[in-house]
Amino acid sequence: MENLVKLVGLNIKEIRKAKKMTQDELAEKCGLQTSFLTGVERGDRNITIQTLEKIVIGLDESPKNIFNFENLTFNEEYYKKKEIITILINLFEDKNIEEARLILNIANEIFNTYKGK
CATH class of the missing domain: 1.10.260.40 (lambda repressor-like DNA-binding domains)
Incomplete structure (x- = not known):
């Protein structure tokens, strides 16, 4: 849920x-x-x-x-994004804090690079 x-x-x-x-x-x-x-x-x-x-x-x-969520609708892209987020969370779970920070820093660098274009 x-x-x-x-x-x-x-x-x-x-x-x-x-x-x-x-x-x-x-x-x-x-x-x-x-x-x-x-x-x-x-x-x-x-x-x-x-x-x-x-x-x-x-x-x-x-x-x-x-609390009645039956009328809420989500498009296909929403579900695809949620799946990717879940995969990323699973990748992080067995990492120590230093590894997690490194991954976060790398991701931020990638996002900042694409933002500039």
């Missing part, structure tokens, strides 16, 4: 969009900062139950719908 925090965030975003609300509007209804809500929707913030309750009330939604 996907990371629960990310799935909840995606669901909040989809429900908000279905209700034709902006992030600013929902954040105001919830008493949250828009930047905080953006982090929630991206799955970057692990929120408390109290914060989740504010969002549920702001969306005027049933709490169970926040």
Whole structure:
């Protein structure tokens, strides 16, 4: 299963969009900062139950719908990327911290090289 925090965030975003609300509007209804809500929707913030309750009330939604992931859709590219990420994680698991840092540094150098082109 996907990371629960990310799935909840995606669901909040989809429900908000279905209700034709902006992030600013929902954040105001919830008493949250828009930047905080953006982090929630991206799955970057692990929120408390109290914060989740504010969002549920702001969306005027049933709490169970926040955890109903059946309507979320992911394109084929998403699944391919997730598979590659899983392979990379598996490659890292048996490495010590120095090896992991070296691999990370090499990857950053590669990304920086391609970014410049």
